[in-house]
Amino acid sequence: MPERNIEFGKYGARGIKGHEAVARQLDALATFIATPITTRRGLLARLHYLTRTEHARATAREAGLTVTDRTLRAWLEERRSPSKRNLEKIESAYRTVRRQNVSRYLLLRLTREGRGTRVEFHPLNQSQVPRPRQRAVEYRTLNVRHWDRVVRAWAAGDDAALDEAWVNDVVVDLGSQWGEYEFVTAIGFAA
């Protein structure tokens, strides 16, 4: 199966797109603030992260947190609390800024001075597929050396670019059977 799947899950296979699994793993490695934004502690931690320096404020504004400095100050001093819509904005801005900040270092660790990182492909779940339709899809590993496009797309939050980068830079290296690994249960790697 050398191509992308057309009707994934028609016979009951379950899995997520490879790039989603990668984004998940990269997010896990980036370690966001664990406390949810709905609590005071979580909100303040995010706001502090976004307003610590002038540079951080600028990136936060670029990432969509378009509120005045006065409002930010009011939130930080807890004179006002952000509306639900603004909470979402803060959260998304925080994740974007955090990804951008972390990506430089993550890239260094993943590339490991050119040695690359071993990536595990855990195949899709076929337990709900009728027996005659099941195929032997094995667990595979691959050493990935070029991470820059993947990490850049992840940091920019660009799903289509991440998918493109993941499939074209990494998955095709699995050989002619790469289409079996377009959807996976999990992608594992360390950094």
Added chain:
Amino acid sequence: MTDFDAIDALLAEARQEVPLPPAEERRALREELNVSRAQLAKVLDVSASTVGGWESGREPSGQVREKYAYFLEGARTKLAAADPADPVDSVDGVAHAEEETGLDDVDVLSEPQPCVLCGRPARHQVEGFPQHLDSADCAPGDPAQPVPPAPEAAPTGPAASPARGVKVVPAGRRVQPADTPDLIGSAVAAALDQHSGDVEAATAALVKRAIPDAMALLDDSRKGGRYDVVAHPWLPDILRKQSARGADQIWEARPKWTRPELPPGEHEVTALDVNGAYLSALKTHLPIGQLEHSTGGDHDRRRAGVHLITPSDWDHDAYLPNPLGSRDEPGPLWVTEPTLRLLLRLAGPKYGLCDPPEIHESWTSGATENLLEKFRIALKDARDRAIAEDDEVTLEYVKAMYSKFVSTMGESNYNRELYRADWMHLIRSQAFVNLWWKAHRAYDEGLTVVRAMGTDELHVAGDWRAVFAEGRGVTEVKVKDVYTVGTVPSTG
């Protein structure tokens, strides 16, 4: 210098093997008695081809060697009794060799010439090289004489190669010594070198890098292995921590048990400490791949993982710890493979200590006990060597390696190379199960088990030295504390 002592001991032991007649004579003895190879093989409990191998130059070892020597000795005596002029016992070496050596290229020398192997006079020559045919004669007794290389391998006796053989691998048309890097030894040497012999600084530096080093050792130990170490599988929610500092749902069955009451009288209780409990626990049935869900009450011995069970009652709390540890609430719980196997074994006909647990669901994968075996052996060997040489640096390093390996192989940020929370639980449970079996053994041998707690602590009263060996090896125990409980009954 203890290692030289060990070599000496090995040498002394190696020479104690029963001498056998040369290979060609063995065959003659058997054939003259009209005993077939198969008959002899059956008596010795080996295969006929093995006997054939012994008759063409291979050397049996161990117990079977003694049996074989007994047979040959008996055959020789019997033949000598039947025919007093039997060439086997003949003093005339020339006639003896003519008849007995079945090889074409062996000639008998009229004048003894120096053997090419040992330099002492020999009566035979093989392809023109004078040498002894019997390895027992051919002992390199005179070290002053240079030993030229023998063109053909003369039968080498067990005494000729007392040291451990060199492992070789083919390289092109030649062989070369197998590449077995001593990662632990070289790391210790490098650290000591870097800190110019400062033991404390070197130990601190080694302990600091124990986790990546353990991972490198693990990678090295899996070379050529059948199974890959799957480091980042998808894990079911029961194995995920519920919060940053929270625990997951697996019950590791850590023992924490104190005997409710002791028999009257005064008891001297010894607190024993199991050496390297987690190191030994690395040998356990570990699931190789991703865990798969299954329901139904069956237990598949070829798989391992975690199981949701309802345990049966434990009625022996008065003298034996509960294999499930000190559980506060009743009802179903997730236990690991070692605990379940322990419960099933105790429910079996041999022990019959409890009813089998009811298995509701399982997350398992195909299992092997050998996944970490080479890793464990490497660490254990390094530890044994360090103890023998009194090398505290290596000892600390090895200890940090295995303990940190186990404690960080789950969702730890200190070791991101391996995310196997399931293995972590299984290995810990195995350590607890091993401790439980020690407690059971003490109980079985008539000791009074007083406490079983933590990973490696066992308090017993009675003559424990008859049951457990004392020492620092992984199969031995060491004494942590000795205390007295109870009062001397007043004699009125």
